[in-house]
Amino acid sequence: MKKKTTVPLIVFLVGICLLSLFTYNTNVQIQKDRRTIAKLNAVTYGQRIENDIENGIEITDTLKQVLINGNGQIINFSKIAENLMSYSIQSVQLAPNGVVTDIYPEDGNEAGKIDLLKDSKRGEISNYAKDHDITIIQGPIKLKQGGSGLVVRNPIYLEDENGQEYFWGFTIVVLRVPEIFEDSTNALSKFKYYYRLSREASVLDKKYVEVDANCDKMIRPATYNLTVGKEKWKLEIMPRAGWSNSKTLYFIFFGGLSLVLLLTEIIRVLFLLDERRVELKELAHKDGLTKLYNRYGFDELAEKMIKKDPEAYYVAALLDVDDFKLINDMYGHAYGDKALISLAENMQNFFPSSALLGRNGGDEFCILLSNRTDEEAKEALIQFTKTPKTFTYKDQIHLFYISLGYAQYPMDASNRSQLMRCADAALYEVKLHGKNGCMAYQEGFQSGIRKQLGFVLNDVSENLPGAFMIYRADKEDDEIFYANKEFLDMSGYENLDELFKNTNKSFRNLIREDQQKAVEENIWNQIESGSKNDYIHYQLRKQDGTYIPVLDQGRIVESVRFGKVFYVLFMDWQAMQSHYSEKFNAKDV
Template structure:
């Protein structure tokens, strides 16, 4: 806290010094500008003096000349031969200004001083008859008579409006965030200052800039609106360093607490938040440690995933897909021994490590787990899902954990290739063949199977379309499967011409109910453009684990068949 106090003190002192320096520079800069602006206004009297000298003490066309000298900051231009004001521009409203300056009780003393000392004097500020305030600038003029003797001609006078004469300077200074006050001495021989113009705020210990115009002293004072002390900065520094002191005080407690919770945090970093079992990183790390501690013992790694998990997410939504994952993890916890290492590789793929086990030890156990019913609930209904599992033994199949995982993965994809929902042990030669065969089979079926076919739900009330291959989309003119689903509302019924719908549906179900699965049906199929294509379909009903009964239907163009096989038809 002593250090904080010292820093605050030093910062405050530095900030004050900086603000004083900046304020002094601004006072000098704008004070000089104000001086020049006032001097520029007084030069009108010099111009009139030069005209008087050149025209032997007369000014012809005074009003015209004065009019050209006027500006927004000039109230009036005057001539006072022998000290008596005789000419004023503009004349209107300034009639009262025609006075004897040398003998006036308010103006006489200072006017006589200007005359006797050959100096320009300023007087004011005073309230103008037209409103606002002004400063009178009187310039004594001396001419030479015919004998070359100098004599006092009178005064050339200009009345300056304040603060208009230096409004640009004070506006700029105000915009920079400064309070100001401009003062001048009452008379050239006085030390008493009179305020000419000032801002609304009070000035405390302002910096000042002094200058003279003629023989009169002027003083321009400024200070920041927010004062000499940067209260916000001091508050920030106090808050910052007090926080630092507080943080340092807390760090010891944090360090001790962190040590206590280190193991807990490490465990959380290794856990999967959805299923509350180890994630891929945690599983791999612990499996490496378990095998390294006892490298001569047998271990079995099993990899498994949910069959058709993408369809669960697509049909029921990701929330219910997450429920299936969690239910599967819960079944793992309850089924396997407590020393089994459980993990989720990511997505719908899970893994387990069974210590001190061989193929023979775990075969029956893993098959039982694979066939164990697994369900998730959606809107009050229970839906089953199934898994495929592959496993491998260390050190028979692999010499390290990574290789062991790859062997189990190869066995898993061999199960997939043979129809899913099964359990298989790794055997030599499965490293790459299974994935390649599965990948080729899926691609070949979905993209290159000859003929147009669709898959839809075998339900009289809900004949939902699931799939259409590229050949079908091409034959019917649908841009893609999304357009097919949109235009048909995902219903097979909407692919049949309306006048044939009841007859065709009745015919299909009559065949199914009679046990005839290989008959053909002829009807008109709706195309994307609204026209119809005469087709012959051949359907088969299949029991699917995920969707129940579904139809696999192959379509043939009726007209094309007659053209290609007309000879056979005639025979």
């Protein structure tokens, strides 16, 4: 996997891990802080609830004191009870010998006058309280007046005239739930806590029963254990929002995730920019068509190679495509490009990976071989030069050839630029000797000799004194390869593409229809009779559909690449007649 992918991925994964760890630790700390605060609140409000219930129980102790002071009698019970009442007290009761006889307020509480020691629901616990002289609490119970209550029974023992203790009965108070401790529970609710207050069912039953709660379920609550009389109670609380702060955690996680993604994207972009920088640097040194080094890149690397090891041997070669202009003119520039690409691929496949390969421009290529003399490189360079190169045109393979010149460092040159000039001189010496050859530089070669080779096809044909055309000499499948500008002007065409399109690249389509058969028979009769030059007079069809009388002089030539081809010069018949008529008339005068 590419570095530009793996590094951002690693950064993202590490970032997610660190973010998760930070979020987890934050959550742990939040829970710890919330639990600490919850425990403090549980202690604070647990103690308040404990005091509230104890204050309710003290009513029974107050009645006990009244009984002691009254020698076992309470005069005006209703008045005393009324003074003890509050909104959290449901009723105050007296039960001499365990039988409830007095209840305040009496209205609605008449059914409470029972024998506690013999009652099936209350007898066991009441007898236990009597026998052990301990205050007991029962409940919560449903009150007929509505709501719930806790029943507190305080066994009273008095002394007779002989100083002997005897069981007098019970002083009783019924506390309303949750009114007895609602200040504390309301405060917990206000502070957004869930709470549950529980107590042991009795001194005989250690199972906890719920006294009051504002929720159905508690999750790992903070607990405060309190003692009321001889009983164990507990207050459990937890934040309504839970022990974690979801909003804070979401903010931390998604905020951190955004930063991780941003950092990942920045790193990815930096790698892309670095990759783009490398690509741009490579593009500045590489040829866009062949992907070999361009002239700038080749020269720079060649200079570095020679400077790095100036004592080593190097062989530099320059090569170009023979008659490349003809390939472009005959097949189009797109196929000329295909030929260049094919040549570049041949170079890459033939020469070792250590060879420096480049394209100087156009159809000229360059090679630098390290640690070789010209003698050591000669055989390979000759083999590469003589091997035909190919490209495909209309599903047919076409051959083309190259010329190559080479020189050696330091024998022929003392630096890179001089070395390349020597190779250039050798290349054009090859051109002077017929092309498709390979030659080493020799003293006396001049790179300026290339000026003598300026007569390429286009230069020659464009400057011929007449219209010129090349086409395949085939009775069944003639094909126009090339026409010069003068022919295009004479026939009214803008360019070769327009000529090819209008004639379907067929020479016979330039001849007036009624003359085509006779003209072609005449041409081939002359050829078959052994004539090297044939002269034909006919009507040439112009681009606009009109005709012009022409005289063409053709020569059939055997081409290595294309077989038999016609080289043809065209003359305007009327212009020629007019010219020679005026000339002869002038002589007669």
